[in-house]
Amino acid sequence: MARTARTTEYTPDASINRIVEGTRIEGEIQCESNIRIDGVFVGTLRTAGRLVIGPKGSVQGQVNCEDCELEGRLEGDITVTKLLSLKAKSRLEGDVAYGQLSVEPGAEVVGTCRLVTPNTSSAAKANTKAPATSSTKSSSGPAPMKATA
Numbered sequence: 001m002a003r004t005a006r007t008t009e010y011t012p013d014a015s016i017n018r019i020v021e022g023t024r025i026e027g028e029i030q031c032e033s034n035i036r037i038d039g040v041f042v043g044t045l046r047t048a049g050r051l052v053i054g055p056k057g058s059v060q061g062q063v064n065c066e067d068c069e070l071e072g073r074l075e076g077d078i079t080v081t082k083l084l085s086l087k088a089k090s091r092l093e094g095d096v097a098y099g100q101l102s103v104e105p106g107a108e109v110v111g112t113c114r115l116v117t118p119n120t121s122s123a124a125k126a127n128t129k130a131p132a133t134s135s136t137k138s139s140s141g142p143a144p145m146k147a148t149a
Contacts, residue, residue, distance in 0.1 A: 021056050037072075055089065070107075079116065
């Protein structure tokens with residue numbers, strides 16, 4: 001019986017990287033495909049695909065992705081070029097930049113949220129320091145937001 005050669009073509013939707021519950025990883029992750037985190041990740045995460053943080057998943061650090069669905073916890077700064085979806089029991093603490101935002105009732109956000117368009121994201125990369133607009137700052141920080149129905 002003759003064997004035929006198989007070729008595997010890479011497509012970002014065909015593969016999902018996973019950090020399963022009970023696993024803790026520290027460091028840097030860079031990937032072209034999707035990633036799902038049900039365990040704990042501490043560090044810098046960059047993906048050209050979709051990031052899903054499951055209900056028991058936790059991420060601490062810097063995140064940059066195309067799409068993000070948050071069901072668990074994220075502490076740190078996140079930039080989502082397309083859709084950021086915050087599920088009912090999610091909690092996000094940090095600076096948030098997004099292309100589109102979906103928030104279910106019960107989701108919690110503590111920090112600064114800003115809409116990023118293709119023009120503003122390239123301008124943000126060019127400017128490393130934003131000019132100060134006010135000399136007074138609140139010492140207590142931003143007030144938490146909680147989505148309600």
